[in-house]
Amino acid sequence: MKKLLLITAFLSTILFAQDHTFESKDDRVNIIELYTSQGCSSCPPADKWLSNLKEHPKLFKDFIPMAFHITYWDFIGWKDVFATKSNDNRQRYYSSKVWKKNSVYTPQFIINAKEYRTWFTNQSFPNFKNQYGGKLNINLNNNKLQVSYFNKNIKNQKIYLNVGILGFDYEINIKRGENKYKTLEHDFVVLNHIQKFAEIKNNKLEIDTTLFNLEKNNKKKALVIWLSDYNSEILQATGGYI
Template identity: 65%
Template sequence: MKIVLLIFILFSNILFAKETVIKSGDKKVTLIELYTSQGCSSCPPADKWLSQLKNKDGLFKTFIPLAFHVTYWDFIGWKDIFANSLNDNRQRNYSSKVWKKNSVYTPQFIVDTKEYRQWFSGQPFPKLQNNYAGNLEAKLSENKNLEVKYNNKNIKNKKVLVNIAILGFDYNIDIKRGENKSRVLEHDFVVLKHIQKYAAIKNHNLDFKNKLYQLKKEPNKKYALVVWISDENYNQLQAVGGYIN
């Protein structure tokens, strides 16, 4: 019953208290994607590592963590309450379309569309790019209207994808069954909602507007808005993120 209630809360409407404005600057902001599952016994250390990034210098300024929970381990005894089959598809598209492979796994880290296997050998943090990537700004109004502006002096005209994600923090989930039975798993940077829309850069500029559905805010939880621009091959051009006011 508690699981059903949590799912209902997550996908009901979130209330935004006041306008949120976030800006990237012109240096590259890197996405650190984790593909994970509450049904995977190997995933808790990766989830914990990602959670620790809340306190790392450069959060939302030079890097943005994202935890995409997948569904394909749900059959082994525990259904991940954050899992979404669209996350499965995103991971499989990386494998098949970007890397020309035919397999996926958890936990898997992806940094700037590349597999980051060094995490498994103890490398503490990936080396981040610091190149020019254009200026990205996202403005979320009290009425859930999102306005995205992007300027890149090196790209005159280009068809792109605008990605919008709402992240949730400070979850402690009591796992009742499966490989992680009797463990309490901590989760941060959880992708609660991911929206992807086609758009276009014209004369070096992109202007995009979208109405966001609200999510109901849980007490003692933080939320963040993340927006990133990518091309049709998943190559990330620029990203911006920050906590929602």
């Protein structure tokens, strides 16, 4: 996604006053991406499955789920309130550039940049393979974000730094479209996502940056950071509730 650096517009208007520190283990933390839409009648079961992971004991330790809402079903009659064109582009990039395919669909699960169709068979939780990922540490204080990473297997390499804010506990009353009259519940919603160029030098990455401000509300949020290479391979991730 070399051309997709700024993923979503910034929201406003508060700072994160608390200090938050998160650290990965040495094994790779797995990334679960769900591409979904409030205008898709097949999506609510996938959204519910993702929501059920909120209380999983290995959440943020072994895996991080994220729901990217897309816009291309908005024409059916209901505009998804969380959808962005950049999420559409991200999904299409996977399909065309990573997997060499020419179609996208919802709901679609992607695990560590690979299509995960097994969910449609039994909706079971995936079996993750242990893989070294290096040590990723992040600290957030007053919107100042410090990221440090060490990987014994990567001496020098240009990569992507991904920063995401996830929202939880949303209930949306759908008034039109395929899910008309339903109240849909959403968690792990990607509210903001930016992607920046970064570079590992001498096995290390050190970045200081300013995090975007967020709209003030009473919803639970989480900060997630993940590193990926130019082939979309997930290197490491960490995060947690803020």
